[in-house]
Amino acid sequence: MRISTQSFYEQSQTAMGSQQSNLLRVQQQIGAMTKVLAPSDDPLGATRALAISQSIALNSQYSASRSHATQTLTLEENALQSVTTVLQNIKSQLIAAGNGTMTDADRATIATTLQSSFDQLQGLANSDDGNGQFLFAGFKSGSAPFVKQANGSIVYAGDQGQRLMQVDVSRQMAGTDDGRSIFQTVQGGAGYVSASPVGNVGSGVFSATSVIDVTDPNYGQDFVISFPTATTYQVDTATVPPVAIVPATAYTADSAIQFGGLQISISGSPAVGDKFNVFTAKNAGANVFSAISDVITALKTPVDNAGPAAQAKLLNALSTGNRKITNAHDNVLTVRASVGSRLQELEALGSTGDSRNLSDKSYLSDLQDLDYATAIAEFYQRQTALQASQQTFVRIQQIALFNYL
Structure with missing residues (x-):
């Protein structure tokens, strides 16, 4: 069978083009460090890789939300720890003020100390996150939630909104608590x-x-x-x-x-x-600021030489204040327990998220990552095959009848 010169050249060109294409593809895989250069290379693998990439991206967003929630809840826990200390000090001062040997001057000194604690408590209630966002203001986080009025009383200017964060696929978590639920609320089981x-x-x-x-x-x-x-x-x-x-x-x-x-x-x-x-407790007045203010007023009222009725009013005011502040203290401890529980949950969710992220990246690596040893071996194999094709073409091209005459 005769093979025309034109057919020979076309077949040789096609063979070398195919070899060059295969060699180029291996070079691109090595350069891109992936075995899937286009979805057509592995349609099923490309689809799975896209889904896994989206899962990794979402997990990264959840991780960022968990980090932010951990930061705000840690700030809240630190503030509430200080609030707990202040309330404990106030209770100690109230017990001391009930001592029958106290004079009006002594009680006035305690009242001054309580006023300082009152101001400190207001400052803690107006804690922010360092970026101008107040922790206990609800959705109105741009302004201080507890505002002192002209008569010295404290009014809550925030709301009861909770800023929820998506910390996992099916878990939303409050990053803060509103001030009313902390400083103006008591637990259902609070004492009379x-x-x-x-x-x-x-x-x-x-x-x-x-x-x-x-x-x-x-x-x-x-x-x-x-x-x-x-x-x-x-x-x-x-x-x-x-x-x-x-x-x-x-x-x-x-x-x-x-x-x-x-x-x-x-x-x-x-x-x-x-x-x-x-x-x-809820009907007696749950505002801890009002309770402290009432006690300060009672301690500033002169009692010495005022008779048994004045002494009774002072003792009753101290007893009422102590009960209200104890209820407020118990409520703060309950909120702190909730904050601690959320921090613990965030830690557990973080561990789960890290494991899921590692698993997704491992699976994505199996789908996309290139086996360099195999790729380099294939590269040299195809390079040798191309060189052999080129040399064969040159040799066969030189075969002609005139060379033997």
Whole structure:
């Protein structure tokens, strides 16, 4: 069979072109450090690689969110730790102020110390993240949440929003807590708060309220202990109209008074018309700033040589303040526990995310990464094949009848 010169040249050119193309592809793979140069090289592998790349990118975003959440929650934990210390110091000062040997000057000194703690507490409540964003302001993080008014009271100017962060595929987490839930809220199980109204004129002093029967049908209500006469008391609910719980009963100082699953005792000599409120913590006023302010006012009021009634008002104010601040302290500890739990969860999510990221990158490497030993061996093999094709073409090209005449 005759092979024309034209056919020979075309076949040789095609063979060498194919060899050059294969050699070029191996060179590109080595240069790009991947075995998939185009989706057409491995359609299934390219699709899987795209999905894995997207998973890695999302995991990187979750990791960034976790880092930011960890930063803000750590700042919140540090602030709440300081708040806890301040409240503990305030409670210690209140206990000291109840010492019967204290004079008006001594109590005024304690009031000054408490005022300093009050200002420190406000500063902690207005903590920011270092970038001008206040931790406890809710969504209104651009301005200080706790603002002092002209009369010295503190008003919460933030809201109850929580900035949620997507820290994992199916987990959103609050990076901060609003100030109202920390400084103006009590837990559901907080203790009852007893208080004597300003209008009392007798020397009655109440003791701590204890719970003796949570199954009592009236447990959980607010109560008022009133003295229709100097020698009798009665207990009613604080509802309108009031409901009688304990009818008029002879009063004996320091004797237990039981009602609604609670027990309290009153010492001294209450006057006709005196009342004592025994309210649930949330209805007694949960604002820790107001509680501290009321105690400071009571300590600044002169008591020496003012009579038993003034002494009773001071002791009752200290007892009320101590109970409210204890409830506030317990609430802060609960919030701190929540913050610690979230930090622990972030750490666990971080470990899981790192493992998932490592697994994804390993799988992506299997799909895309080039085996350099195999690629280099193939490169030299194809280079040799190309050189052989070229040399064969040159040799065969020189074969002609005229060379043998």
